[in-house]
Amino acid sequence: MLANRVIFVCTVVVAMVYLYGTTQIPSLDIGDPLGPKAFPMLLGIGLLIAAGMLALEMWRDKAKNSPEADQPPAFEPRVIMVLGGVVVWTGAYYLMFIPLGYVCATAIYLFGLMAFFHPRKWVPNVATAVLFPLVTFFLFAKLEVSLPKGIFSF
Secondary structure (H helix, E strand, O other), rough: HHHHHHHHHHHHHHHHHHHHHHOOOOOOOOOOHHHHHHHHHHHHHHHOOOOOOHHHHHHHHHHHHHHHOOHHHHOHHHHHHHHHHHHHHHHHHHHHHHHHHHHHHHHHHHHHHHHHHHOOOHHHHHHHHHHHHHHHHHHHHHOOOOOOOOOOOO
């Protein structure tokens, strides 16, 4: 399918640019022997692994030789509206990230997306939207990564 090929190429290009950028991070002689490059390098390698898994899936689909695989994807107006809504919602998240802080902005962002994509599942939506930012905030605090606190000052 054409969309999978485009996603594959974009993922490989982004991963390669990201890994090149990771090599530009200066190494320090003091502190952790892995230095600041370890986590970004793992992300870049993860992107390449995901691209490889997509390539394997495309190869398996081609082996099945399905006739609809060569047809271009149909862009329905509803799909374009949903995509535009997610882009606008993400833009609002970026704008409110510093003023509201990581925990509050991320909880609102996740809850909005989850409520739209998984309606009527309020308990899992609220639990995920609240617990994910709290757990990741404290995890990053433990790793001494500073995230904006915003309206909360804990």
